[in-house]
Amino acid sequence: MVLTACMAAVTSTHAQETYPTKPVRLVVASSPGGGTDTTARILSPKLTELLGQQVVVENRPGAATMIGSEHVVRSLPDGYTLLIAPSPLVIIPSLYRKMRFDPIKDLAPVSKLIVIPQILVAHPSLPAKTLKELMALARAKPGQLDYGAGAYGGHGHMSMALLLTMTGLNINFVPYRSGSAGVVETLSGEVPIMMGNVLSLLPHVRAGKLRAYGVSSLKRTAALAEFPTIAEAGVPGYDSSQWFGVLAPANTPRDIVARLHRELVRVLNDTEIKKRFGVDGGEPDASASPEAFGVFLRADLAKWARVVKEAGIKQQ
Numbered sequence: 001m002v003l004t005a006c007m008a009a010v011t012s013t014h015a016q017e018t019y020p021t022k023p024v025r026l027v028v029a030s031s032p033g034g035g036t037d038t039t040a041r042i043l044s045p046k047l048t049e050l051l052g053q054q055v056v057v058e059n060r061p062g063a064a065t066m067i068g069s070e071h072v073v074r075s076l077p078d079g080y081t082l083l084i085a086p087s088p089l090v091i092i093p094s095l096y097r098k099m100r101f102d103p104i105k106d107l108a109p110v111s112k113l114i115v116i117p118q119i120l121v122a123h124p125s126l127p128a129k130t131l132k133e134l135m136a137l138a139r140a141k142p143g144q145l146d147y148g149a150g151a152y153g154g155h156g157h158m159s160m161a162l163l164l165t166m167t168g169l170n171i172n173f174v175p176y177r178s179g180s181a182g183v184v185e186t187l188s189g190e191v192p193i194m195m196g197n198v199l200s201l202l203p204h205v206r207a208g209k210l211r212a213y214g215v216s217s218l219k220r221t222a223a224l225a226e227f228p229t230i231a232e233a234g235v236p237g238y239d240s241s242q243w244f245g246v247l248a249p250a251n252t253p254r255d256i257v258a259r260l261h262r263e264l265v266r267v268l269n270d271t272e273i274k275k276r277f278g279v280d281g282g283e284p285d286a287s288a289s290p291e292a293f294g295v296f297l298r299a300d301l302a303k304w305a306r307v308v309k310e311a312g313i314k315q316q
Contacts, residue, residue, distance in 0.1 A: 123189040
């Protein structure tokens with residue numbers, strides 16, 4: 001037993017010292033241009049530098065992020081195929097009857113990356129300049145207004161579901177394959193209202209192409225100080241921020257997970273990275289450890305299961 005333990009220790013140390021020896025794929029389970037994709041492309045150059053191997057961003061969209069996520073779940077647990085996931089990773093189990101993987105059991109948490117508020121916006125042609133005016137318009141036209149978000153069960157969808165539950169409003173949900181597709185439709189005015197993350201929407205708000213009603217975090221962030229929170233604008237107590245994190249296939253060696261966690265923390269502490277995320281309202285929020293990220297994931301899964309039940313959202 002002593003010999004076996006010693007050999008395991010040597011093997012573990014060797015894996016940590018040699019990893020990685022080839023490019024690492026960072027899988028984005030959505031289309032290019034969305035918040036997850038933007039986050040991945042901000043992080044990948046610095047992570048490439050720290051790992052000493054190219055970190056390649058690979059988009060695998062479809063089925064409410066399940067196609068890309070399952071691809072990672074089924075990949076070899078060797079640290080060369082990673083998932084950068086948004087918070088819907090722990091929302092979709094409450095929404096879909098036929099999940100082919102368990103995000104808690106089948107993925108190894110590495111670290112949370114950033115927290116980003118959602119932002120509620122509309123095309124400027126909509127005759128409502130504030131959130132209170134929007135709510136009044138929705139009450140005057142129940143079921144006649146539409147809002148877009150990313151895929152069914154995405155954080156934009158769930159943030160809006162929480163808002164509608166808290167206000168009793170009736171606004172129709174128009175799902176898209178990705179948040180970026182929803183942005184295109186909102187910019188055209190085809191679907192006038194959208195809830196999405198600030199990385200995707202804030203540039204259009206600042207360019208005057210969209211009107212912002214409020215951000216979803218409970219408190220204002222420094223980068224978004226000019227915008228009220230939804231709680232301030234008319235829905236007291238409202239709070240729904242999106243997060244992004246990195247996970248590996250279950251059974252990835254602990255030393256490799258620890259190395260990835262350590263380098264991601266270094267990336268998120270980089271001054272330029274902080275500044276880049278801060279411009280668009282994102283706040284770096286690395287987990288203290290992979291285990292701490294796992295605890296967070298389980299708590300968030302339980303939270304959104306309650307929201308799905310309270311909102312009466314049907315499973316698909």
